[in-house]
Amino acid sequence: MGIYRIGVDVGGTNTDGVLLDPSCSPDKGIRAWHKSPTTQDPSHGIQNVIKALLETAKIDLQEVASVTVGTTHFINAVLEKDQNRLAPVAVIRLCGPFSRDVYPAIDWPEDLRNIVCKYCGFVDGGLEIDGEPIGDIKESQIAAECRIIEHMQIKCIVVNGIFSPSDFIHKQEEQVGGWIRKHYPEADVVLSKEVANLGFIERENAAILNACILPFARSTISSFERAVAPLHLRCPLFITQNDGTILPARLAAHLPIRTFSSGPTNSMCGAAFLAKKVNELDKETLLVVDIGGTSTDVGMLLPSGLPRQAAAVTEVSGVRMNFSCPDVKSIALGGGSIVRKSSSSARLTIGPDSVGYDIQTRAWVFGGNISTATDYAVIAHRLEGIGDASLAAVSEESVHEYTSLVTQMLERAIDSMKTRDADIPVLLVGGGAILAPDKLKGASRVIKPEYSGVANAIGAAIAKVSGTIDVMVNTADRATHSLSEDISIMAVDKAVKNGASRETVKIAEMDVIPLNYIANKSRIIVKAIGDFDFSGPISIIPPLDECDEGTTDYEVVLKKPSRSAAEVDRPALDIASYKPLVNSKREWIISETDLEWISTGCYILGTGGGGTPYPHFIRLREMMRKGAVVRVISPEDLADSAIVACGGGKGSPTVTIEKLPANEQVEAQRMVYDQLGYKPDAVIALEIGGGNGLQGMLLGASNNMDVPTVDGDWMGRAYPVSWQITPVALGGDKAHFLPTAIADGNGNNMLLLSGASEKLIERIFRAALSEMGSHVACAKGPCSGKKTKEYVVENTISLAWRIGRAVALCRANNQIDNVAEAIIEEVGGKQSAKVLFQGKIISVERKTVKGHVHGEVLLSASDINNEELPAEFSGKLKIPFKNENIVAIAIDGNGQEEVVASVPDLICVCDALNGQAIGTPEYRYGLFVIVLGIQASEKWTSSRRGIEIGGPKAFGLDVEYRPLGVFRKPRSVIQEFATTN
Incomplete structure (x- = not known):
């Protein structure tokens, strides 16, 4: 029975190895170690190190249970932007008319995009949120795309379909992958759903990076196999993954992206192992500084012995992706x-x-x-x-x-x-x-x-074993929370079956993905990890043969670095001294910096809803780079006779992270103003919160409108329905905006010429909405400048800008712990806002009803560094949500509940690692968060009507609204900087 584990880490400078005996406690089981320079062909270095370990330890080869290799080869190829190791990639999107303005790699660094992303084909396919196809996939279209891609001599193809991670019935990506192999058998095919979960842009980015290193990965891992084979070791070969677990070598050749951060993870896990020898460090948070031959990695090691994980969205070489990696600074x-x-x-x-x-x-x-x-x-x-x-x-x-x-x-x-x-x-x-x-x-x-x-x-040698359960469950009779607990037990059992020691197994990841509009069905994914159990029998797996994927021109030779793999620090913007441009007409000309800060602020003001602004941000930024000018004006500068248009998205925010827009916003506006026979003078956003906060600027800067955007909106936050607006709160329950139109971007449009009330219009559109993909663009009829000034929540674009700037400044000064206080200062100070809670998400329940995501998130008081929290943060906090967060309910140790905040006040959940907002679709187990409460505008709180339609009872909750504090009118950027430019 094998008891020894060999760990090898191949760095840019040295190849390190250890032979570990976990049964030997006095020296923590390290029987032999060896360090030697990495060879030009790294397989020779691996072989040399393992030989040295075996000669030193003098053990029987049959006693070696496994060889685990950690490598930075694949991420270094991306970081170094080495076109000798990165293959060109083509993308086939199953999207119908959607996503075409947000092309693949639109947000990548230009030099990396030019190396990797060579072609994109937009074809029919993709799913609506309810699982119905946007359009049927067609083999003829795929065959045509294959001919184009083959002519371009591109051999790596990514298939990305809208809502593909939830596609268990039609299996569009799988079918298209089969057609590609039929019509272009020489191509490598990467299905996006096999790489990452929901989040169209981030999933596609990860799939593209995975595809571009496939040939190099095959050659590299094949060389690792060749290095081990002559040593006559009868044990499996593993590659370490980002999360500290192991992946069979052949599977790693298909999913090399899962190894991207394995180098830092190995060092962090090895450091945790060594820290146990220093008794006073055993249960303490500490920083690990790993100084290698070419770069230094710094990461946080938690008392659990696991590395602190990065935010929900991470970046590699400037590319956003949505899978977990250790939080490391290089x-x-x-x-x-x-x-x-x-x-x-x-x-x-x-x-x-x-x-x-x-x-x-x-x-x-x-x-x-x-x-x-x-x-x-x-x-x-x-x-x-x-x-x-x-x-x-x-x-x-x-x-x-x-x-x-x-x-x-x-x-x-x-x-x-x-x-x-x-x-x-x-x-x-x-x-x-x-x-x-x-x-x-x-x-x-x-x-x-x-x-x-x-x-x-050492980290590679002690890499953990995982067990993942991915199942469909019926939620009709039991809460998702209860089902998740059962599935967690199944994941633990599977990890144990795979070789983990039961007492060491912990839940590492949990995702609950509702199958929207399929009644009482959810997909639950739980991953458990634990230490390898050497006390039981170990399955001996025959040595892996050379990769059977065919030959390749990619040599497994380490390139002599002309620069470090670590990113070189670039001069940063001086945030404190930055001034936005306000021209002599009192028009704020939005820059890319302004837009980035506004986008950050919009998501925080979205109170969990409104959808992430990111796709709209990169779309608007691309428009600006092509010459569009975004102008923002103060509400007070509107003439009473001005015609003000209004537009935004309507529906579930879960849709917007997958189904990127077509041209529905402009189509809806065109219907309204073609009917009226005139054009507007300005445009205002329906709500400042989430993606809709940018829609006014997107519309205003479009060629079809080319008008300024009003610095304000009808909500001062985000609400789930478009009749929850200040014109209804202040002007009565009638139809304020006629005609009104909706468009779904797929050729289905509706124009309503008359209606009894905004609420009834909303109900009519909601009935259609569920059949139109649960998300449409809405164009509300015109409003006069006089009425706009009466109803508007003023200066909310300015407020979003100030919040975003505060977050950026905290990041730049490495003061993320102060981000809550910085935001509070920008929204009016301690009389207007407060920190409601600090802790970790421990459960999330979701379901979709009539286009809205309903659910509840539960947080447990916890500090990100496992240090003592202030006394006011204890127990748990429960936040029910309907697209947006509705109430915050504190739960003490005795189970007593107290409402500490409610709508119309803003309840904002931010990532404790970076200050970014976390929307309700992104809530997941294990995230450390800060919960802020912000006093709502007096446009909501000054009247019984405002509380009636915007307060907790409007959401069916028997809760009396109590204001958090005193509202302070946001400071106008235009007013502040008009006199300084």
Whole structure:
């Protein structure tokens, strides 16, 4: 029975290995370790390291249970934007008329997009939220696309269908994948649903990155198999994944993106293993600083022993994706970093380029002619007998400058990962740990544990085992919460069956995806992870053969880095001194910076609903880059006789993360104003919250309208229905805006010429909405300038801008822990807003009813760093939502409930890691969040009518509204900056 595990980590400079015996407790089971330079063909280095481990340990080969390899090959290919290792990719979208203005990789860095994304074909297909096809897929269209792609000599194809992760019946992506293999058998096909979950743009991004490295991944993993095969080890070969679990080698060849962050994860998990030897660190949050040959990674290790995870949406090389990765900051500092003295400024610089795996031939200490960080570290530590006369020629002044610069670089990286000013223990690992001083600002202690140089290989050796359950459940008789608990038990059992030790298994991920408009059905995905159980029998899997995917021109040769794999820091915008442009006509000309901040603020003001603004943000930004001008004017500058249009999206926000718009917004406006026979003078957003907060600017900047957007809206937040607006609250329950139109973007349009009330118009459109994909564009009839000034919630675009700027400033200053206070200051101060709760999401229940996402999220008081919370944050917080968050209910230790906030006041949930809003579709188990309460506009709270249609009873809750505080009118950006430009 095998008991030993071999872990190997292939870095850009060194290949590290350990042989671990988990039954040997005094030295934590490390029987042998070895570090050697990474070879040009990394398979040779892997083989050399494993041979050395076996020779040192002198064990029977039959006793080796597994070989696990961690590699940064695949992510480095993306970070370095190496077109020799990145294959061109074509995308086939199953989308019908939708998403065509938001083309693939629209938000990528231009240089990476130009290397990878070569073609996109838009074809019929995709699903509505209820599972019905937007259109049927057609083999003839796919055959035509295959001919085009084959002619372009592109062999990697991504298939991305709208709502494909929820497609269990039609299986459109699977059918299209089969047709591609039929008509273009030489192509590699990546189905987006196999890579990531809901979130059209982010899922497609991940699928494209996965596709572009497939040929290189096959060659690399095949070389790993060839390295192990001659050693006659009868054990499986695994590759480590982003989350610290293992993936069979052949499966990793198909899904290399799952290994992207395995390098930092290995180091973090290895550091957790080593931290247990330092007793006082066993249950303490600490920073892990992993100094390698080309870069340094800094991450937070939680008392659980697991790395702190990044936000719900993460970025790799500027590309947004929606799967979990460890939260790591990388800087271009490593043992092989080249040290230079500039002749012009006489300043010493370190990196970003590195000699990488050539350090043993090119560095001074090894007789080379290039000065590296390792050389200067040797001099600084006065290590005798190493190097030659080159070291003696370095002046004391240069050594001091080097030491100061390394210290500054590490201290900046540490500070950027902390979420508060207090010092925190720092655990140094990696072969380059010698570079670091013994004291660092921001570190309460600097610890360099034994075996720290091979922490990454230790992490690979102890990589965990996972068990995932992905099932359809009936929610008619039992709550989703209860079902999730049962499925969690099944996931734990499966992890144990796969080899995990039961007492170590924990729930790592949980997703609940309702099958909208399919009654009482949900998809629940639960992932459990645990340590490998060496006490039981281990299945011996025959050695893997070479990959059977055919030959490829992609050589498995490490490219000599001309720069570090870590991103080079670029000069940042000086946020504090930035001034928006307001021209002499008192028009605010929106810049890309303004737009980004407004987008951030809109989602926070969306109170969980309104849909993410991101797709609308990148669409509007692209319009601006092509010459569109976005103008915003103050409500007070409207003439009484002005004609003000209004538009926005109507329906479930869950739709908008998948079904990107067609031209429905303009189509709806065109119907209204073609009927009236005139054009509007300005446009106003229906609501500032969520994606609708940008719709006014999108419409105003379009060629069809070209009018300014009013700095305000009809809600001051987001509400689920379009009759919950200030004109109804202040002007009575009649039809205020006629004619009114809706359009679904798929050729289905409705124009209503008359109606009894806004509420009845809403009900009529809602009846149609459920048959039109649960999301349409709505164009409300015109409003006069005089009425607009009477009804408008003023300066809400300004407010969104100020909130977004506050978040950006906190990020830039590494003060995310202060983001709640910064937002509170911008919305009127402590008399107008407060932090309601801080904690972790522990359960989410959702269902879709008549186009709205209904549900409830439950939070448990918790600090992201597992430190003590202020006394007011204890127990649990329950937030029922209907698209938007409705009430916040505190639950104490005795189960007593108290409503601490309710509509029309704003209840905003923000990610504690980055300050971004989290919408109700994105609520998921394990996210650390901050809940803010913000006082609503007096347009809602000053009358009984406003509370009646916008308060909790409008949502069927028997709760009396109590204001959070005193409303403060948002400060106008136009008023503030008109006199300073």
